[in-house]
Amino acid sequence: MRRGIELYSFKEIEKIKKACHVVAEILQVLAENVKPGVTPWDLEMIAREEARKRGAKPAFLNYRPPFHTERYPAALCVSINDEVVHGLPRKDRVIKEGDLVSIDFGVIIDGYAGDSAITVPVGNVGEEKERLMRATKEALDRAVMKAVAGNWLSDIVETIHSTAEEFGVYPVLRYGGHGIGRKVHEDPFVPNNRKDLGKKDVKLRQGMVIAIEPMFALGTEETVHDGDGWTVRTKDGSPSAHFEHTVAVTKNGPMVLTEI
Ligand code: MF3
Ligand code: CO
Numbered sequence: 598m599r600r601g602i603e604l605y606s607f608k609e610i611e612k613i614k615k616a617c618h619v620v621a622e623i624l625q626v627l628a629e630n631v632k633p634g635v636t637p638w639d640l641e642m643i644a645r646e647e648a649r650k651r652g653a654k655p656a657f658l659n660y661r662p663p664f665h666t667e668r669y670p671a672a673l674c675v676s677i678n679d680e681v682v683h684g685l686p687r688k689d690r691v692i693k694e695g696d697l698v699s700i701d702f703g704v705i706i707d708g709y710a711g712d713s714a715i716t717v718p719v720g721n722v723g724e725e726k727e728r729l730m731r732a733t734k735e736a737l738d739r740a741v742m743k744a745v746a747g748n749w750l751s752d753i754v755e756t757i758h759s760t761a762e763e764f765g766v767y768p769v770l771r772y773g774g775h776g777i778g779r780k781v782h783e784d785p786f787v788p789n790n791r792k793d794l795g796k797k798d799v800k801l802r803q804g805m806v807i808a809i810e811p812m813f814a815l816g817t818e819e820t821v822h823d824g825d826g827w828t829v830r831t832k833d834g835s836p837s838a839h840f841e842h843t844v845a846v847t848k849n850g851p852m853v854l855t856e857i
Contacts (some may be wrong), residue, residue, distance in 0.1 A: 601783075601784040601808075602776055602778065602782055602799065602802075602805060603776060603778050604734075604802060604803070604804030604805060605803075605804050605805075605845070606804065607804050607847075608676045608755075610742060610799060610806065610845045610847070610852070611847070612706070612707055612709040613709045613711060613757050613777070613778055613806055613843065613854055614711075614854045615680075615706050615707065615709070615711075615744055616653065616705060616706040616707075616709050616710055616711035616855065617711030617712075617713065617796070617843050617854035617855040618701075618745060618854075618855075618856075619648070619651050619704050619706060619711065620702055620703060620704050620711040620712065620713045620843075620853045620855055621713060621856055622647075622648045622651070623644055623651075623702060623704070623857065624629045624702055624713055624715050625774050625832045626643065626647055626671075627644060627647075627700050627702070628700070628715060628717050628818040629667070630643055630718060631692060631698050631700070631720060632692065632719070633691075633692060633693050633694050634691060634692070635691070635692050635694075636673035636686075636687065636688055636689070636690060636691055636692065637673070637677070637684070637685075637686035637687050637688075637690055637692070638686050638687060638688040640673060640686060640700065640720075641671055641672060641673050641675070641686040641827035642814065644672045644673050644702055644741060645658075645826075646757055646850070647840065648672065648704055649705075651688075653705070653706050654673030654696065654704060654705045654706070654755045654822060655673075655702075655703070655704060656703035656704050656705045656710050656711075656712065656781050657671065657672055657673070657674065657701075657702075657703055657722050657781070658670070658671060658672040659710075660670060660741075660781060662781070662782055663713075663782050665827075667785055667818050667826065668687070668806055669683075669827065671685060671686050672702065673686050673700060673702055674699075674700070674714075675687075675699070675700055675701075675710065676698075676699045676701070676829075676837070676839065676850035677690070677696065677697065677698050677699075677832045678696055678697055678836045678837070679714075679807050679830045679834045679835060679836055679837060680823075680830050681769055681812050681814065681820055681827065681829045681830060681831060681837040681839065682769075682770065682772055682812055682837075682839055683701075683827045683828060683829050684691060684699075684828045684829075684830045685825050685827050685828055685829070689743070692711075692719055693719065694719055694721065695719060695720060695721065695722050695723065696718075696719040696722070696732065697716055697717075697722055697729070697836050697837070697838060698716065698717045698718075698719060699714060699715065699716040699717070699837070699838060700715055700716075700717065701713075701714035701839065701841065702714070703781055703788070705781075708779060709778060709779060710777055710778065710779070710780065710781045711734075711777075711843050711854060711855055712762070712781060712808045712843050713808075713841050713843060713855035714810060714839050714840055714841035715840060716730055716733065716734075716839055716840060718730065719748050724732075725815060725836075726815075726836055726838075727768070728764060728765075728808065728856065729764075729766050729813060729815050729836060729837070729838045731764065731842050732761060732764030732766045732813055732836045732838075732839075733811050733812070733813045733838040733839065734761075735760055735764070735833040736756065736757045736760035736761060736768075736789075736811040736813070736840075737757075737810075737811050737840040737841070737851065738810060739756045739757075739831050740756045740760075740811065741762055741809060741842060741844050741851050741853055742807045742851060743851075744762065744801060744807065744845075744846050744851035745801065745846065745850055745851060746801055746802055746803045746846050746847075746848070747800070747801065748801045749798050749799075749800055749801065749833070750785055750787065750794070750799040750815075750837055751791075751794055751798045751801075753787060753792075753802075753809060754787070754789070754791055754793075754794050757789050757805050757809075757811045758789065758790055758791045760811075761789075761811075761813050762856065764813075766815055767813060767814045767815070767817055767818040768790040768811065768812070768813055768818060769789060769790065769812045769813070769814055769818055769819075769820050769831070769854040770790050770792060770793060770818045770819065770836070771793060771820070771837045772789065772812055772820070772829065773786055773787045773788040773789045773790075773793065773806050773810065773812075774786075774787030774807055774808045774809045774810045774841065775787060775807065776778055776788075776805065776807055777806055777807065777843055778806050778807065785807070786812075787807055787809055788809050788819055789813075799819075801846050801848075801850050803846055803847060804845075804846065804847075805845070805846040806843065806845045806846070807843075807844055807846070808841055808842070808843050808844075809841065809842055809844055810839060810840065810841035810842075811839070811840060812839045813837065813838055813839075814833075814835050814836065814837040815835040815836050815837070816833045816834075816835030817831055817832050817833045817835060819831070819832035819833070820832055827832075841855075842854070842855045842856075843855045
């Protein structure tokens, strides 16, 4: 099952880290700009400009992911409330108080990719959305600690799924993290829901670099595709949250690369 999983040297991980740092910086700028009255397209424009200033190439813009037949037409995924992931940034949607705005962004620098996502609450979002966000962030933090050589991929999946259960929320089916490095999406797939793991498992090894990205919803693990061909929504319309880090498995343990 290990076939196809890239192992990166210390030098290469340093390069991935460069891309990841830029991603983290730009996500911070974007988070500061999430306010009532702003459109997802405004955020898209900021992301492109911030990437340009840093000599970084937006990794998703015109990228064809392995799970799709077409190229993604934007630099950002902006997924609001019941939108789970891959939300196309729109010009005709206005962010408002109470929204949960998840922003997913990646860049490529010098041939190496970084990928990260955050969920930003707009003003007062209420207790339920707060719990959902806390659960998702907690799942990411706990899963990161499992990214240790000798552990199994299933340790990460189990940590994410059981954290969702502990908080009474649902890990969405079929979407998850992935290996990353020279390409945005590499093996292995890192499920958020234990039903997606099946019988295959992977032993984590020094040099693996993975994006871990729990996506939780308040009411269901089921999703549907929006008419735009990209945006994924919860089937029951309940809100969703998403956090993602790019993490290297090193001899000194997990190394979160997408931090400033
Ligand atoms: N972090 C997202 C993912 O791994 C990035 C989506 S890339 C896109 O699925 F091009 F498909 F948008
Ligand atoms: Co990702």
